[in-house]
Amino acid sequence: MSQRKPIAILAADVPPRARQSYAPEPFASLLSAGRIKHTLGDLFGLTNFGVNITRIRPRGVTALRHAHTKQDEFIYVIEGRPTLVTNEGRTQLAAGMCAGFPAGTGDAHQLVNETDEDVLYLEVGDRTPGDEVTYPDDDLRAEFVDGVFRFTHKDGTPY
């Protein structure tokens, strides 16, 4: 039995994640200005996948548009109307809608909030080793090494 882990929590009560973005600057500041991530899965000791509840402010962006080579992702919209941007274009979402992003397709995605109201959504991603992340719109790439994403320029040079 865990000592400090809760049995259940109200997601809205969870404080924001200490470090809001692991990307290098200027991306970290750009992302952190428009959205707030709250870690949920780790609070219970989950290790195979992560779950966040994330609030996107009006005009905020959840992530740079990206695709994973090994890790699947899933999102479920709780409140608001985010726009999902993929290789195929823009899709307006609403509360109760969900989307999944299987690893290895190269289809890069992000959520943006183009409305004047907050968006609240759940995001799930697994932690399969050897993952790489591609960013078609930015000079960035990432590798998942020892459980952490390491970022470089597209040519491999460090930030």
Added chain:
Amino acid sequence: MSQRKPIAILAADVPPRARQSYAPEPFASLLSAGRIKHTLGDLFGLTNFGVNITRIRPRGVTALRHAHTKQDEFIYVIEGRPTLVTNEGRTQLAAGMCAGFPAGTGDAHQLVNETDEDVLYLEVGDRTPGDEVTYPDDDLRAEFVDGVFRFTHKDGTPY
């Protein structure tokens, strides 16, 4: 790019899963009478973890109380007030609450609906190979073999 996979879906529009329970009788009928699972993650081609949206009718039960040895689980309550039953007892949940069940603790859990209104919740579980499931309250055990749970009596004899 996938051919038939949707970009996004309204979870409420997804038809119920064809096979509602993979457990042997009498457990399958008992479970299927009180809850309806709708597969979400597989619709997008996710393989590393599964996501369902599940409706629990009044007096329904989501699962026999169980614990996984290798696979983590996470739930998020969308509507209603389910009761989470674990080794530590009963915890009343409400919309916006979540709970996680890390693999390997032996803490067995289930959700039951002791109210007169439906419960709707999201459940996430990964698909780590070699998983075994223990059921402290029932003569049942399961092993995850080739992506499918195989059920036996506790002594290993088949149903």
